[in-house]
Amino acid sequence: MDFRIIAQDGSRRxxxxxxxxxxxxxxxxxPVGTLGTVKAMxxxxxxxxxxxxxxxxxxxxxxxxxxxxxxxxxxLHTFMNWDKPILTDSGGFQVFSLAPFRKIEEHGVQxxxxxxxxxxxxxxxxxxxIQKVLGSDIAMAFDxxxxxxxxxxxxxxxIKITTRWARECKAHQNEGQALFGIMQGGMFRDLRRKxxxxxxxxxxxxxxxxxxxxxxxxxxxxxxxxxxxxxxPVDKPRYxxxxxxxxxxxxxxDAGFDMFDCVMPTRNARNGTLFTSSxxxxxxxxxxxxxxxxxxxxxxxxxxxNYSRGYLRHLFLSREILSMRLNTIHNLHFYQDFFRKMRSxxxxxxxxxxxxQWEGVFGHEGNVDPTIxxx
Amino acid sequence: MDFRIIAQDGSRRxxxxxxxxxxxxxxxxxPVGTLGTVKAMxxxxxxxxxxxxxxxxxxxxxxxxxxxxxxxxxxLHTFMNWDKPILTDSGGFQVFSLAPFRKIEEHGVQxxxxxxxxxxxxxxxxxxxIQKVLGSDIAMAFDxxxxxxxxxxxxxxxIKITTRWARECKAHQNEGQALFGIMQGGMFRDLRRKxxxxxxxxxxxxxxxxxxxxxxxxxxxxxxxxxxxxxxPVDKPRYxxxxxxxxxxxxxxDAGFDMFDCVMPTRNARNGTLFTSSxxxxxxxxxxxxxxxxxxxxxxxxxxxNYSRGYLRHLFLSREILSMRLNTIHNLHFYQDFFRKMRSxxxxxxxxxxxxQWEGVFGHEGNVDPTIxxx
Numbered sequence: 001m002d003f004r005i006i007a008q009d010g011s012r013r014x015x016x017x018x019x020x021x022x023x024x025x026x027x028x029x030x031p032v033g034t035l036g037t038v039k040a041m042x043x044x045x046x047x048x049x050x051x052x053x054x055x056x057x058x059x060x061x062x063x064x065x066x067x068x069x070x071x072x073x074x075x076l077h078t079f080m081n082w083d084k085p086i087l088t089d090s091g092g093f094q095v096f097s098l099a100p101f102r103k104i105e106e107h108g109v110q111x112x113x114x115x116x117x118x119x120x121x122x123x124x125x126x127x128x129x130i131q132k133v134l135g136s137d138i139a140m141a142f143d144x145x146x147x148x149x150x151x152x153x154x155x156x157x158x159i160k161i162t163t164r165w166a167r168e169c170k171a172h173q174n175e176g177q178a179l180f181g182i183m184q185g186g187m188f189r190d191l192r193r194k195x196x197x198x199x200x201x202x203x204x205x206x207x208x209x210x211x212x213x214x215x216x217x218x219x220x221x222x223x224x225x226x227x228x229x230x231x232x233p234v235d236k237p238r239y240x241x242x243x244x245x246x247x248x249x250x251x252x253x254d255a256g257f258d259m260f261d262c263v264m265p266t267r268n269a270r271n272g273t274l275f276t277s278s279x280x281x282x283x284x285x286x287x288x289x290x291x292x293x294x295x296x297x298x299x300x301x302x303x304x305x306n307y308s309r310g311y312l313r314h315l316f317l318s319r320e321i322l323s324m325r326l327n328t329i330h331n332l333h334f335y336q337d338f339f340r341k342m343r344s345x346x347x348x349x350x351x352x353x354x355x356x357q358w359e360g361v362f363g364h365e366g367n368v369d370p371t372i373x374x375x
Numbered sequence: 376m377d378f379r380i381i382a383q384d385g386s387r388r389x390x391x392x393x394x395x396x397x398x399x400x401x402x403x404x405x406p407v408g409t410l411g412t413v414k415a416m417x418x419x420x421x422x423x424x425x426x427x428x429x430x431x432x433x434x435x436x437x438x439x440x441x442x443x444x445x446x447x448x449x450x451l452h453t454f455m456n457w458d459k460p461i462l463t464d465s466g467g468f469q470v471f472s473l474a475p476f477r478k479i480e481e482h483g484v485q486x487x488x489x490x491x492x493x494x495x496x497x498x499x500x501x502x503x504x505i506q507k508v509l510g511s512d513i514a515m516a517f518d519x520x521x522x523x524x525x526x527x528x529x530x531x532x533x534i535k536i537t538t539r540w541a542r543e544c545k546a547h548q549n550e551g552q553a554l555f556g557i558m559q560g561g562m563f564r565d566l567r568r569k570x571x572x573x574x575x576x577x578x579x580x581x582x583x584x585x586x587x588x589x590x591x592x593x594x595x596x597x598x599x600x601x602x603x604x605x606x607x608p609v610d611k612p613r614y615x616x617x618x619x620x621x622x623x624x625x626x627x628x629d630a631g632f633d634m635f636d637c638v639m640p641t642r643n644a645r646n647g648t649l650f651t652s653s654x655x656x657x658x659x660x661x662x663x664x665x666x667x668x669x670x671x672x673x674x675x676x677x678x679x680x681n682y683s684r685g686y687l688r689h690l691f692l693s694r695e696i697l698s699m700r701l702n703t704i705h706n707l708h709f710y711q712d713f714f715r716k717m718r719s720x721x722x723x724x725x726x727x728x729x730x731x732q733w734e735g736v737f738g739h740e741g742n743v744d745p746t747i748x749x750x
Contacts, residue, residue, distance in 0.1 A: 036689065040696040065664075065689040072665035073685045081681045289440075290447035306456045310448045314411065314440040321415040321699055 001138070001178035001205055003237055007347045011229070011256040014346040017206075017237055019137045020176070021077075021085045022052060026237065026258035027346075029244075029339045030055045030087060031266065031332055035064060036080045039266050040321075040328040043082045049301065049329065050336040053085040053137075055261045058130050059094035062122070063113050067133040075135035087261075088136035090127040090169075092143045092182075093210065093242070104144065104161065107168070124168035132174040140208065141169040143182040148215040155186035163198040170202050180206035180239060187220050189227055196231045206237035209257075213243050222251050229255035246275070246338065246362040250355045253342055265335045269327035272316045275334040279361050283327065288313045301333035302326075376513070376553040376580055378612055382722045386604070386631040389721040392581075392612055394512045395551070396452075396460045397427060401612065401633035402721075404619075404714045405430045405462060406641060406707055410439060411455045414641050415696075415703040418457045424676065424704060425711040428460040428512075430636045433505050434469035437497070438488050442508040450510035462636075463511035465502040465544075467518045467557075468585070468617070479519065479536065482543070499543035507549040515583065516544040518557040523590040530561035538573040545577050553580040555614060561586060562595050564602055571606045581612035584632075588618050597626050604630035621650070621713065621737040625730045628717055640710045644702035647691045650709040654736050658702065663688045676708035677701075 002018040017024040031038045031046060033054045038046055046054065056076055061067070073079045076086055095102055099111035108123015122130070127142035143162045146155055162184045173179045181199035185191035199207060209228045212221055225240065229252070232238045237259055240252045244262020252260070265275065272283045276296035283295075294304035295312065303312070303326040315323035338358075345354035377393035392399040406413045406421060408429045413421055421429065431451055436442070448454045451461055470477055474486035483498015497505070502517035518537045521530055537559045548554045556574035560566035574582060584603045587596055600615065604627070607613045612634055615627045619637020627635070640650065647658045651671035658670075669679035670687065678687070678701040690698035713733075720729035 035693045035695060036686070037695050037697045042697065042700065064693055065685075069665055069685060069689065073667055073683055079683075079686050079689075081686075290444055292448055308448055308454075310440075310444060311411070311454050311456075314444065314454075318410045318439055320410060320412050321696060322412045322417065324696055325417065325700075 003206070003235065005234075007349075009346045009349040009351045012253055012346045012351045013234075013238075013256055013258055014343050015237070015258055017053075017085075017258075019085045019178070021083060021137055024052045024085055024259075025343060027249075027253045027339055027342050028053060028259050029249075029335045030259065030261040031335075032057070032261055032263045033080065033082075033086075034060050034263075036061060036070075036076065038328075038332075040270065040324040041266075041332070043080065045302075045329055046082070046332070047084070049333040050340070051084070051332070053087060054082065056086050056088045056134060056136060057091070057094060058088050058127060058134065058140075059091035059098070059122075061088075061134060062091065062120075062130050063115055067130050071133045075133070077135060085137040086134075087138040087259075088131045088134050088140065089241075090140040090142040090182075091122050091130070092127070092140075093145045095122060096145045096147075108142070108165075109144075124165040125172055128169055128172040128174060131177065136177065138178045138180060138206070139169075139174065141166045141179065141181045141204070143184055143210055145211050145214070146184065146186055148187070150186045152188055152191075155184075155188055155191050158186075159184050159191055159195045159198070162195065163202075166199055166204075167202050170204070178205040180204055180208050180237070182208045182210040182241070183228060183232075184211045186211060187216060187224060192224065192228055193231060196228070200233065204236070206239060206259075207232045208239040208241050208259075210241045212240065213248075218248075221248065225252050225257070226255045229257055232256070244335075247359060250342075250358060250362075253346075254351065254355055265331035266328050269331040270324045272323075272327065274327060275331055275362075277361070283309070283312050283316050285313070295330055296334070299330065299334065299337070301330050301337075303330040303333075378581070378610065380609075382724075384721045384724040384726045387628055387721045387726045388609075388613075388631055388633060389718050390612070390633055392428075392460075392633075394460045394553070396458060396512055399427045399460060399634075400718060402624075402628045402714055402717050403428060403634050404624075404710050405634065405636040406710075407432070407636055407638045408455065408457075408461075409435050409638075411436060411445075411451065413703075413707075415645065415699040416641075416707065418455065420677075420704055421457070421707070422459070424708040425715070426459070426707070428462060429457065431461050431463045431509060431511060432466070432469060433463050433502060433509065433515075434466035434473070434497075436463075436509060437466060437495075437505050438490055442505050446508045450508070452510060460512040461509075462513040462634075463506045463509050463515065464616070465515040465517040465557075466497050466505070467502070467515075468520045470497060471520045471522075483517070483540075484519075499540040500547055503544055503547040503549060506552065511552065513553045513555060513581070514544075514549065516541045516554060516556045516579070518559055518585055520586050520589070521559065521561055523562070525561045527563055527566075530559075530563055530566050533561075534559050534566055534570045534573070537570065538577075541574055541579075542577050545579070555579055555581040555583050555612070557583045557585040557616070558603060558607075559586045562591060562599060567599065567603055568606060571603070575608065579611070581614060581634075582607045583614040583616050583634075585616045587615065588623075593623075596623065600627050600632070601630045604632055607631070619710075622734060625717075625733060625737075628721075629726065629730055640706035641703050644706040645699045647698075647702065649702060650706055650737075652736070658684065658687050658691050660688070670705055671709070674705065674709065674712070676705050676712075678705040678708075
């Protein structure tokens with residue numbers, strides 16, 4: 001994997017990650033393909049909207065269909081018919097957020113499946129083995145993602161575990177697969193600093209910030225985002241994990257982050273919440289009943305080129321599968337387009353202006369539809 | 376609308392229905408787009424699999440989103456982004472099979488919506504008005520579809536109603552829209568004969584046989600199919616309504632029917648039941664767990680060209696939307712391909728042989744997977 005910076009606008013970076021399966025232009029948004037499919041989308045549609053990399057979830061794929069199945073069916077790319085880059089997380093986050101039972105041991109975590117309660121063990125060695133079988137282009141180190149709030153003592157002990165596991169992951173790095181380390185440390189600046197120092201000593205192909213958006217107030221999140229970015233090496237990709245709110249990503253790109261993933265555009269699409277150039281809208285609203293216009297007159301996506309708001313409202317209220325398809329195409333296209341615009345803004349050294357403009361639409365004081373559920 | 380017969384093989388017909396929105400090669404299968412979408416499919420995918428006409432349900436569209444909405448949004452074609460022919464049923468079948476309450480009056484039926492219990496009235500005049508607003512290329516007359524079993528007296532009285540309503544529909548036929556009459560008469564040969572005589576006297580652009588597959592044994596169904604086909608005029612399209620079992624359609628094409636519609640391929644797809652050249656299979660079966668091969672090695676559809684049985688099984692067990700999409704593409708492609716083959720067999724005067732061959736696969740003694748549910 002190669003990484004090169006194309007342009008800079010202050011702290012903001014316009015770069016490229018070069019992999020054997022293709023180039024990823026950053027800042028980049030990675031649609032989430034939890035179970036070997038980005039929900040409601042086909043691989044062709046993902047390419048059409050401009051996705052250059054997707055994310056696969058190690059924890060979910062390990063449980064369903066299981067890695068023996070994926071191995072027998074040729075690895076994750078062949079399995080799901082996606083020939084561009086895939087980043088896999090390590091399973092750490094899900095073990096700590098989804099499993100109904102878990103016990104941290106020296107070399108990993110014993111946990112019960114959230115599906116059937118069966119007992120499993122994943123540690124750094126296992127996470128690297130699973131990601132080898134999945135055959136992702138970028139693997140993530142196995143970390144402990146601590147809850148919010150956490151005491152200083154807990155967070156301090158935890159980064160020792162995360163560092164030890166990161167070292168074990170590095171020792172088991174798979175050939176032909178990039179490996180990113182994950183900084184933890186909760187909301188404590190000195191622990192965040194300690195964590196990245198540990199990771200830098202080990203040495204990774206890229207660096208991620210984890211343990212953000214775990215329930216903390218926006219101010220604390222933005223503080224951690226702005227504080228951590230400059231601690232990460234300039235010559236490697238910087239990945240802010242699990243953050244997908246447009247306002248938060250503007251803050252993060254501003255601080256110097258390159259990569260993002262989140263279920264927000266896909267999950268919101270299925271719930272009927274759509275992103276437009278004038279803010280979020282809920283497609284079920286009565287006012288769209290006989291509205292002939294496209295979702296977003298400024299959008300060139302397949303959905304906006306071919307369907308009216310009235311039809312999309314009808315499909316949503318009728319719970320038709322095409323509703324989830326067309327909404328997801330739109331939201332992911334909106335996200336990819338937003339990132340294209342961010343990249344241009346950095347190239348043209350006008351990111352500050354771009355950020356102010358969009359914060360007026362999607363910022364925390366912005367145009368948020370109060371009828372939206374689940375956002 | 377024009378109709379011309381291209382080739383004949385005994386009683387079997389290879390014909391074309393020429394409409395202003397395109398040519399429909401018959402025998403033709405019409406995928407069902409109940410609520411303004413063929414479930415799980417996009418219009419582009421429907422065209423890719425070779426669909427030349429789809430069916431829309433008057434009853435369903437009248438209730439949701441309502442004809443005022445469809446009128447405001449430019450008619451059904453524009454609403455759903457489908458520019459090829461559409462046939463709409465009259466709503467009669469659904470009023471009699473879905474509505475929780477109905478009362479037959481002289482000029483139509485009062486009924487309650489199966490969605491919210493609201494009271495409505497549809498008769499021939501209303502059915503023609505709704506179909507005018509929908510803007511379908513072929514409209515169906517409003518009929519009474521009687522239950523099975525029905526007494527001779529009930530069936531006799533009923534065809535009087537159906538005839539009267541057919542006459543009213545004809546009187547309200549919409550400009551630029553073909554209108555088909557529907558023969559009823561239950562399982563009584565003389566009533567079936569009387570019904571078509573009445574319809575012929577009125578005169579329609581095509582003739583349908585309704586009231587079949589309403590619970591009667593297969594033998595009775597096949598008897599009615601074989602008995603009614605020769606009663607229909609040779610120079611007009613003959614449509615057997617709601618029949619989509621492959622074996623039944625072979626019988627019907629053999630007898631001289633041209634058009635078919637059924638939710639079977641789409642509904643079965645969503646339930647994981649797939650049609651292949653060696654019979655029906657349930658994709659959830661354990662034996663497909665690590666099966667790299669396509670669903671049907673003889674199939675050229677998008678699903679079979681790109682995905683393994685193992686992946687399709689995983690998607691189905693994980694209840695992913697892509698499962699319903701890929702399964703529906705396959706089943707509808709299989710149906711369209713089956714009809715292409717039937718058309719060639721008629722052109723090449725070898726339909727008898729074709730029918731025997733496929734009855735070995737899909738006939739009533741054929742290879743039906745006992746694990747299939749809902750078939």
